[in-house]
Every structure is written in C-alpha cells, then in structure tokens.
Amino acid sequence: MKTKYDLVIVGGGPGGSMAAMHAAKNGISVCILEKTRDIGYPVRCGEAMGETAIGQFFQPKETWIAARINKCAIIAPNGTRLNIPFNKEKGYVLNRRIFDYDLSLMASSEGAEVYTKSYVTSIEKQQNSYNINFDYLGTPKIINAKIIIGADGVESRVGRWAGLRTQVKMKDMESCVQYSVGNITVDSNAMDMYVGHNYAPGGYLWVFPKGDGCANIGIGVSGKYSKQKSAKKYLDEFIDKNYPSATIHTTMCGGVPCSQPMKHPISNNIMLVGDAAHFVNPLTGGGIAGAMKSGMFAGQVAAEAIKKNDTTEKFLEKYITLCKKDFINRHNKIYKVKETIQKFTDEEMNQIADKITQIPADKITLGKVFATAVFKKPSMIIDVMKMFAGF
Numbered sequence: 001m002k003t004k005y006d007l008v009i010v011g012g013g014p015g016g017s018m019a020a021m022h023a024a025k026n027g028i029s030v031c032i033l034e035k036t037r038d039i040g041y042p043v044r045c046g047e048a049m050g051e052t053a054i055g056q057f058f059q060p061k062e063t064w065i066a067a068r069i070n071k072c073a074i075i076a077p078n079g080t081r082l083n084i085p086f087n088k089e090k091g092y093v094l095n096r097r098i099f100d101y102d103l104s105l106m107a108s109s110e111g112a113e114v115y116t117k118s119y120v121t122s123i124e125k126q127q128n129s130y131n132i133n134f135d136y137l138g139t140p141k142i143i144n145a146k147i148i149i150g151a152d153g154v155e156s157r158v159g160r161w162a163g164l165r166t167q168v169k170m171k172d173m174e175s176c177v178q179y180s181v182g183n184i185t186v187d188s189n190a191m192d193m194y195v196g197h198n199y200a201p202g203g204y205l206w207v208f209p210k211g212d213g214c215a216n217i218g219i220g221v222s223g224k225y226s227k228q229k230s231a232k233k234y235l236d237e238f239i240d241k242n243y244p245s246a247t248i249h250t251t252m253c254g255g256v257p258c259s260q261p262m263k264h265p266i267s268n269n270i271m272l273v274g275d276a277a278h279f280v281n282p283l284t285g286g287g288i289a290g291a292m293k294s295g296m297f298a299g300q301v302a303a304e305a306i307k308k309n310d311t312t313e314k315f316l317e318k319y320i321t322l323c324k325k326d327f328i329n330r331h332n333k334i335y336k337v338k339e340t341i342q343k344f345t346d347e348e349m350n351q352i353a354d355k356i357t358q359i360p361a362d363k364i365t366l367g368k369v370f371a372t373a374v375f376k377k378p379s380m381i382i383d384v385m386k387m388f389a390g391f
C-alpha cells in the first residue's frame with residue numbers, strides 16, 4: 001500500500017469497482033478501500049437486473065446468474081394476479097457474491113489496488129487533495145488522494161464529510177428487509193411483486209427466485225408508513241401465510257433511497273456514485289445499473305481530471321453531464337410516476353388490476369400496465385411507454 005494515489009475509492013461494490021476499472025484503464029493510480037472482509041458479502045440487494053442493463057457493460061458469466069427471468073406477476077391488494085411476459089427484455093437474478101467479487105478482480109487486472117477490512121474514519125481536505133484516515137486490519141493508516149470517489153452506499157459518510165447535501169426525505173427512504181430462503185416452491189423463471197397497503201405501504205414486496213427451491217423474499221416500505229408497522233413485521237406475516245415451511249438462511253436490512261437523484265454529487269476533489277448519489281430507480285429500488293454506469297463515468301472523468309491536473313468542482317461537472325444524458329433525466333421522470341402511483345388507495349389499485357385483466361393475456365406488457373395506472377394523467381403515459389419500451 002502506497003501513501004499517495006491519484007484516486008481513492010471508498011467502497012468496493014459495483015459502482016466502486018467500475019470506477020476503479022475505468023480509471024486504472026486510463027493510466028492513473030487507483031486504490032479501493034472496502035470496509036468488509038469480502039467484496040460481495042454481505043449482499044444488501046434483491047439481486048435482480050435486466051439483460052440489457054448488464055449487457056451494456058459485459059457479456060454475463062454463467063456463474064453470475066442464479067435465475068433467468070422471462071415473466072413477472074404483479075399482485076394487487078385483493079390478490080388479483082397480473083401475469084406479464086417479457087417480450088424482448090429478459091431479466092436475471094444475480095449471484096451478487098460472485099458478481100461483485102469478479103468486478104473487483106476486473107478492476108485489479110487493470111491495475112487498481114484493492115484493500116478489504118479498510119474502514120475509513122475521516123477525510124481531511126488538503127490544499128489540492130484529501131488525506132484519508134482509516135483502520136486497515138486494526139492498524140490506523142493515512143493515505144493521500146487527489147480525488148476521492150464515494151461509493152459507500154446510501155449512508156455515504158464521504159458525502160457528508162465533503163459537505164454535500166445527501167439527505168433523503170423520509171417518504172422517499174424505503175425501509176427494507178430481505179430473507180434468502182430455501183425449502184419453497186416457486187417458478188424459477190418468474191418474479192412476483194405484491195403491491196398495496198396490506199403488503200407493503202408505499203413500496204412493494206418481492207419474491208425473486210434463485211433456483212433449487214431458493215429465493216430472495218424482501219420488502220420495501222416507505223418511511224412515511226414504517227413507523228406504524230415495521231417492514232420486518234409485514235415480511236414475517238407474508239412468509240408465515242404464503243411460505244410457512246420456508247427456511248431462512250440470510251437476513252439483511254437497510255435503507256434504499258427511492259428519491260430523485262442528487263442534483264450535485266460533487267465538490268472539489270470529490271464525486272459520489274451509485275446509492276451514495278441516490279442513483280437508484282425510484283420505482284423499483286434497483287440500483288446495480290445506476291451504480292455501474294455512474295462508477296464508469298466517474299472513473300473516466302477522474303482519469304481525465306488527473307491528466308489535466310484539474311480536480312476542481314467545475315471540471316468534475318463533466319461527470320454530472322454524462323449521468324444526466326444517460327439516466328438522470330429518466331430517473332426524474334420515473335420518480336413522477338412513482339409519486340402518482342403511491343397516492344393510489346388499495347381500492348384504486350384493485351380497480352386498475354380489474355381493468356388490466358380485461359386485456360387479452362398475449363397483449364399484456366409492463367408498459368400497458370403502468371400506462372393504465374396513470375391514465376388520468378395523459379402527459380405521463382408517454383413517459384411510461386418510454387420507460388418500458390420493449391416490455
């Protein structure tokens with residue numbers, strides 16, 4: 001471990017590894033500091049990702065894929081089941097332990113250094129760099145970086161330490177709990193999503209198969225409602241009713257920012273990526289693709305900034321421009337759709353489901369489902385159809 005690097009990345013998830021990979025590929029010195037002992041563990045994710053989303057970066061390895069998804073079901077509060085085939089776009093449920101680990105190996109193959117059990121405790125601004133204070137295997141250390149990329153999740157301390165506005169409104173923060181379960185019977189090619197206040201107020205409950213009678217069963221509840229009844233209680237009641245023989249092998253919990261993306265996730269010498277920058281699909285809570293894309297852009301801009309000896313906030317705005325062009329504007333539109341849908345009562349959701357059941361089974365698509373849901377706002381229907389083009 002050196003005492004100085006061009007770029008230090010705090011967090012070794014998909015966003016951090018992608019940033020390291022693309023920065024190192026462009027010839028600058030890069031170091032990842034990951035607080036856990038193993039990259040890829042613990043898994044704090046439902047692990048679902050679209051075929052196109054992952055395909056824009058890599059041809060997925062077989063070891064990354066736990067299940068291939070070609071359909072989904074949305075279950076209304078009254079139990080009405082809307083079965084929706086995926087016509088063009090397929091999906092995957094990943095093995096994040098393997099996937100994340102392999103991304104870090106790809107980063108190291110480009111020249112990035114990776115250090116686990118490295119818990120960052122503070123950062124200190126220097127004239128044109130930062131000192132990073134951290135514990136490495138129990139030993140205090142300090143290294144200097146010209147740029148820091150915060151890939152440290154929704155709780156991003158890097159962002160707070162840098163003085164960035166990282167707060168999320170309570171209604172936009174999903175309280176999430178997930179069990180990895182075994183001993184259940186599920187369709188290994190379909191994911192189920194339950195909506196309504198009886199299942200998951202302000203969010204949804206999911207069942208994502210992982211093969212061999214296993215699945216990720218989790219829930220996200222809006223912070224607006226979680227004080228009334230915990231996300232764990234909703235999930236436990238669902239498991240007891242629907243999968244009473246399930247065995248729970250892993251439990252995870254945390255917050256997911258289903259908000260609009262941060263408008264300004266940068267300052268001098270600092271960029272935030274992924275969940276740290278609130279780059280999460282506000283409707284689904286999916287954040288893998290947003291983390292990977294923002295990490296890639298941040299790594300590219302960091303390398304350019306180092307080569308041009310300009311790590312100012314003004315130069316790093318190139319990073320925001322790239323993200324806006326790719327996904328930020330889309331996420332802002334999705335947020336508006338989420339805001340509309342969250343206002344529905346259970347009765348209104350049931351009525352929408354009844355309307356959709358009248359569509360011939362071979363004509364149902366995700367786009368039509370959501371267009372029907374927002375039919376009272378014609379201007380939003382176009383945004384919905386763009387969001388779900390191909391489904």
